[in-house]
Amino acid sequence: MSLELNKIAGAVLMSGMVAMAAGFIARALVHPVPLAENVYKVAGVPAAGTKDTKGGPAAIEPIAPLLAAAKAEEGEKKVKACAACHTFDKGGANRVGPNLWNTIGEKKAGHSGFAYSKQMVEKGGEWTYEELNQFLANPKAFVPGTKMAFAGLSKPQDRADVIAYMRGRADSPKPLP
Ligand code: HEC
Structure with a gap:
């Protein structure tokens, strides 16, 4: 009786070991290479391994509905992400990026004494709430070639709070959209 059990246990053990060994050998023979890009391309999803976001997801949530409840005090904490390059106070210095007093509703590339990229100057027009939202979500997608080396704020709530701040x-805050 116990001899039968031993045989069964032995067989189970053995088949497990064979399966394991087969796995090791298979991996030694075949070297899996990670895909350079997705084989199945899904519209709107950037291919893996590509940094270029051109033609990527363009659907950025509109900011107006979030702005009503956005908190400037929260935004003040969140702009720590910008502080290495920007000052936000009146008459503040230009750093790596321009001072950002009087930005919303004002001309793009409008802060004096800062050497903007050609691309930012050519973008033209005023910073609307919605455009600022798009820019902060993905600076390089909104202004291809911009000098602003910042990946963007991916969370709509973060953008809303920063924009509220x-x-x-x-000098005179622009009416909310
Ligand atoms: C690594 C440095 C860096 C960081 C971090 C950064 N910026 Fe910038 N920012 C720049 C530079 C440089 C420019 C000028 C871009 C150009 O000329 O193309 C710029 C431009 C801008 C402009 C356009 C200003 C104008 O006068 O038209 C806005 C708005 C802005 N940044 C907001 C932000 C906010 C908000 C954050 C944080 C969430 C941030 N930036 C983070 C460097 C930075």
Whole structure:
């Protein structure tokens, strides 16, 4: 009786070991290479391994509905991500990026004494709430070639809070959209 059990246990053990050994050998023979890009391309999803976001997801949530409840105090904490390059106070210095007092509703590339990229100058027009939202979500997608080396704020709530804070950093805050 116990001899039968031993045989069964032995067989189970053995088949497990064979399966393991087969796995090791298979891996030694075949070297899996990670895909350079997705084989199945899904519209709107950037291919793996590509940094270029051109033609990538363009659907950025509109900011207006979030702005009503956005908190400037929260934004003030979140602009720590910008502080290495920007000042937000009136008359503040230009750093790696321009001072950002009076930005919303004002001309793009409009802060004096800062050497903007050609691309930012050529973008033209004023910074609307919605354009600022697009720019902060993905600076390089909104202004291809911009000098702003910042990946972007992916969370709509973060952008809304930052924009609410920036709105208050002005001589006369522009009406909410
Ligand atoms: C690594 C440095 C860096 C960081 C971090 C950074 N920026 Fe910038 N920013 C720049 C530079 C440089 C420019 C000028 C871009 C150009 O000329 O193409 C710029 C431009 C801008 C402009 C356009 C200003 C104008 O006068 O038209 C806005 C708005 C802006 N940044 C907001 C932000 C906010 C908000 C953050 C944080 C969430 C941020 N930036 C983070 C470097 C930075």
